[in-house]
Amino acid sequence: MNFNKLYLKISMLAPKKTVKLISTLMEQGGFTLNPRILIGFTIYLTFFATLTVIFTTQLLSLNPTLQTLLPLATLIAIPGLLYTLIIITADNRARKIEELLPDALDIIAANIKAGMTLENAIWLAARPEFGPLRDEIKKVSADTFGGKPIEDNLQKMSERIRSETTKRAIQLIQEGIRLGGEMSKLLEEVAEDTRNTQMLKKQISTSTITYTLFIIFAATIMAPLLFSISTTYSQLSKNLAGMANTRNTGNLIQNIPFLGNNTTNTINPNDIFNFALESIIITNLLAGFIIGQIKYGKATRGLPYTPILLITSITIFLVAQQTLQILIQNLIK
Template identity: 35%
Template sequence: MKDEIYTKQNFLIAIILGLLVNSIFLILKKNILLSIAAFFSIVFLFFAYIKIKKSFKETGRIRKIESVFPDFLQLMSSNLRAGMTIDRALMLSSRPEFSPLDEEILKTAKDIATSKNIEASFLDLSKRIGSEKIKKTILLIIAGIKAGGDIAILLQETSTRLRERELIEKKAYTNVIMYVVFIFLIVSIFAPSLFSLSNILVEMLTKLLSGIPKVETSVTMPFTLSKINVSLEFIKYFSIFFIVVIDLLSSFVLGLITKGSEKEGLKYFPAIFILSIITFFGSRILLKRFLEGLI
């Protein structure tokens, strides 16, 4: 019910924003096609923003659960060694500091208390959490239980291995930090500077070639210098478009390197994009003044 209300609210906000932008374009540009395109663009961008925001929220929840999962396993192992039943051990392992995992633990404990199979209850737990790492961990625990292993020892060993894996991942991140810095500098500083240089060179060549008088000759030359027919505005917007594309793809690469997921890199995109645009226009102004002073 809440999801339906939330969806309807978002749809209403998207329509209002779309109509507002549509009206602005219609008043300023007096172009119906452009205003319609602006309306659908705003609606699409709004829902894309909502989708990305929801995805980030879910990813944050999963990462928080993954960080406290080893502590939960260790606590449950201690409770089992103290002679508690599995459902009781789960109940007492549900602590506020494990939030949002504590709610899922209580659901699992209630399932087991109502005579539900332990393996099935743990599988349901992994499905509700939605983490591939936790799913693999629970499958290993279930395999150990089926093989006749002691649950308390299995949980303790699994918790230790998860902590060791976490340390290895942190060490791996420190090893790739130089690659992250290198990619960041390339896409936010060097690439925009090269695009601005190409813009200035084309602009200067256009001015130089437009001043060359036409000379009629009967001799066929291997090449001729003529006026450049490409618009300077087109070249500028073409460069900005490619900067945006490069920044977006680079942010995906950074997310994959740092967090192991491409969508995690979207949070780097605004910073990279803003720095790239500032670099592009800033270096464009500086290079234009410098090169014009030489000619």
């Protein structure tokens, strides 16, 4: 069975805007796979994975809340993870091109000074050490020698790279070509301007490291610790309330805040635990985006930090909760 044809048919279910967005991101990430095949595969995988989770939760007779949340989480997680992977790949590729662009512009300027035309100068600048930038230069040169205007080819190149710095540099080069300026001098100035921009970004990243550390500390350490205290306190209150029914501890229970003798209206500790876990996950997701915005000027650049933040914070939360419960049990004994 040809699964690619099946995936292509399934991809027809996706909205045109979604297909266009994924196609653009995959092109910016350097993927050679047909975007519709990936979209169809994602829909196919998500559908059967969600069905599997639904049947599994029914067989295990889990509580109704989990029977609803787990399939919903699967439905969101699989497309979300693939989309995140594409964005991270596109951003990493753009960052590599940004770092290599000034050197490539200097080589093109030197070739022009040596008497070459702009087209030949660009072609000879496609060196192996430039990696993804070399591929883009080759595409521009091939299209140019094929008869297409170089300005249009440069515009397409800027659209294939997910970088505002690169787009700005290409726009300056396009203006120079249209106005007929001295290209070698212009290219050298654009290369220097690009280097200054990169240096400025590094300085901003260094100067904002205090804010980054504070966000990491608050999201991964303080929030889990405080939530662990809340969940432990709620469990302790429930246990003491249960003891009040079998022992003469009415006065003790009465003095505990938010508990009293009426235990029918107290919040279930399991609900507090679920709320704490959900809050930690959301907090660390947002922390990753904020770190990316602060350090790199783009929220999606913080996505690689998110798994590390989530694993660390959830681990601290569970360990702290278990430690507090053991300590309290020893004290009660």
